[in-house]
Amino acid sequence: MDKANLIAQSYPFEPTEEQLVFCTKASAFLKHSSTKKCFVLRGYAGTGKTTSVAALVKVLPYFNLKVVLLAPTGRAAKVISNYTGKKALTVHKKIYRKKSAVATEMAFQLAPNLAENTLFIVDEASMIADEWNPQSGSSFLKDLIEFVYQTGPTGNDKNCSLLFVGDTAQLPPVGSIDSPALNEKYLADNFGLNTAAVELKEVVRQEKKSGILANATMLRKLINTYDQENKSLPKFMTKSYKDIFSMTGIKLVEGLEYAYGKFGIENSLMVCRSNKSANVYNNQIRARLLYRDEELSGGDQIMVVR
Numbered sequence: 500m501d502k503a504n505l506i507a508q509s510y511p512f513e514p515t516e517e518q519l520v521f522c523t524k525a526s527a528f529l530k531h532s533s534t535k536k537c538f539v540l541r542g543y544a545g546t547g548k549t550t551s552v553a554a555l556v557k558v559l560p561y562f563n564l565k566v567v568l569l570a571p572t573g574r575a576a577k578v579i580s581n582y583t584g585k586k587a588l589t590v591h592k593k594i595y596r597k598k599s600a601v602a603t604e605m606a607f608q609l610a611p612n613l614a615e616n617t618l619f620i621v622d623e624a625s626m627i628a629d630e631w632n633p634q635s636g637s638s639f640l641k642d643l644i645e646f647v648y649q650t651g652p653t654g655n656d657k658n659c660s661l662l663f664v665g666d667t668a669q670l671p672p673v674g675s676i677d678s679p680a681l682n683e684k685y686l687a688d689n690f691g692l693n694t695a696a697v698e699l700k701e702v703v704r705q706e707k708k709s710g711i712l713a714n715a716t717m718l719r720k721l722i723n724t725y726d727q728e729n730k731s732l733p734k735f736m737t738k739s740y741k742d743i744f745s746m747t748g749i750k751l752v753e754g755l756e757y758a759y760g761k762f763g764i765e766n767s768l769m770v771c772r773s774n775k776s777a778n779v780y781n782n783q784i785r786a787r788l789l790y791r792d793e794e795l796s797g798g799d800q801i802m803v804v805r
């Protein structure tokens with residue numbers, strides 16, 4: 500059986516035309532014998548990027564390939580692990596190691612890539628920056644690429660390749676105008692990679708009546724048709740949707756209590772205009788809803804950055 504069909508049959512539903520194009524191009528990409536191969540899968544919210552990646556992961560053994568799942572953050576790594584059913588790591592944990600086990604300073608160097616015949620899949624790749632870091636003398640994207648394409652002891656190619664997955668409408672890395680890891684021309688011109696790419700645009704997610712998805716689609720259209728002369732702010736659509744609300748300050752406490760009780764804290768999010776206002780709201784929620792006055796309390800969720 501053609502391996503593109505194997506990928507298509509791994510979808511839990513009938514693939515769209517765009518997804519079938521992905522199956523064909525991904526199959527050709529994996530079978531191609533060139534070195535420094537890199538595939539870019541871009542997709543709008545709700546277009547089935549995650550489903551496409553999960554389908555591909557299922558059939559990689561038919562290509563005699565193993566898989567390593569990576570993401571820029573621990574939360575993103577947990578998401579890709581959940582939908583593929585396989586272990587995922589942060590990019591930092593995979594590609595770096597401490598220069599000295601006894602050193603007190605947090606100095607890291609590139610780790611050796613011991614993998615062979617492996618596809619490295621990097622989800623949420625819009626976060627991967629190519630900004631020069633004076634401390635490391637390199638960039639995050641450059642280090643990742645250098646790690647994946649390390650050669651063997653005799654200089655032999657180890658048949659490792661990259662698949663970047665993400666949405667160009669997501670915020671790019673700090674200091675960047677766009678997301679370099681999702682730009683196949685940038686990857687080819689700056690790193691000499693043999694690139695292929697597919698962009699998914701058709702929304703297929705079952706929650707087509709989702710207000711979150713409707714507003715995400717609206718914002719994407721505004722980005723694609725942005726007029727320098729008309730810089731009006733977007734107006735969010737909340738009426739007739741059950742998963743998004745415009746909440747006044749007066750009703751905020753009551754609304755959050757309802758959301759936390761029905762959906763849970765982890766599944767309730769509030770969008771603010773700025774980091775400053777988000778910090779103010781977070782402190783108020785912590786004090787008035789969670790009744791936590793201490794800087795750190797039992798049951799708090801914390802993020803460890805290292």
